[in-house]
Amino acid sequence: MIALMMHRLTRSTFLRGVVLSPYLVSNVVAALVWLWILDTQLGIFNHLLESIGLERIGFLTDETWAIPTIALINVWRHMGYTALLIFAGLQTLPESVYEAARTDGAGETRIFFSITLPLLRPIMALVLIMTIIGSFQVFDTVAVTTGGGPANATNVLQVYIYDMAFGRFQFGYASAMSVGLLIILGIITFIQFKLTRAGETDLD
Secondary structure, three states: OHHHHHHHOOOOHHHHHHHHHHHHOOHHHHHHHHHHHOOOOOOHHHHHHHHOOOOOOOOOOOHHHHHHHHHHHHHHHHHHHHHHHHHHHHHHOOHHHHHHHHHOOOOHHHHHHHHHHHHOHHHHHHHHHHHHHHHOOOHHHHHHHOOOOOOOOOOOHHHHHHHHHHHOOOHHHHHHHHHHHHHHHHHHHHHHHHHHOOOOOOOO
16 A cells, blocks of 8 residues: 555655655664553553553563564564565556556556556565565564563564573574574575566566
C-alpha cells in the first residue's frame, strides 16, 4: 500500500523521505527509541494507554507481548526499504501495457492482479528473500530491548549463539551453530528463487 501511494505521488520526495527514514536509523538506535517509548513505567505509549483508562502493558517485559513487539519494531524499521524496492519496480513497468488493458476495458482491480502483480514477481521474490533473511538478523534489537528475556521468551538463535560464545565461552559449538545458520539461509534463498522463478514473469 505504501509503495502504491509513493507511485501515485511520484513527485512527493517528502513522502519517500519519511517512509525511508526508519531504515536509515541503525538497529541499536531504533531499539533504544522503542525501548523508551514502550517502557512500562516511563514510556509515553503506556502513559497514553493509562490516560484512556487502559492498564499499562509490559510490551518488552511480558512473555506474551515480547516477541510480537520485537517483530513489529523490525517491521517498522524495514517497511520503508521494502516499499522503496516495490516502488522502484512499479516505476519500471511499461505504461503501454496499462494503456492496452484500459483500452480493453479492464478495471483498476483487474489491472492490479492481472498485470501489476505478475510484472512485479522478480521484485516480490527479492523482497521475500530479503525479508526472510532479515528475520534472522534481529540480534541487536533483541540485545538492546530484552536481552533474550523475559524468561528466555526472546532468546532467538542469534542471541543463543552469542551467549554460547561470549557468555559460556563454548566457541566451537557457537561456530558450528553459526555455520548451520548460514547453511539454512542459503537453502532458504535457493528454495525461494526456485519457487518464485526470479527474473521471470507471467507475461513473458
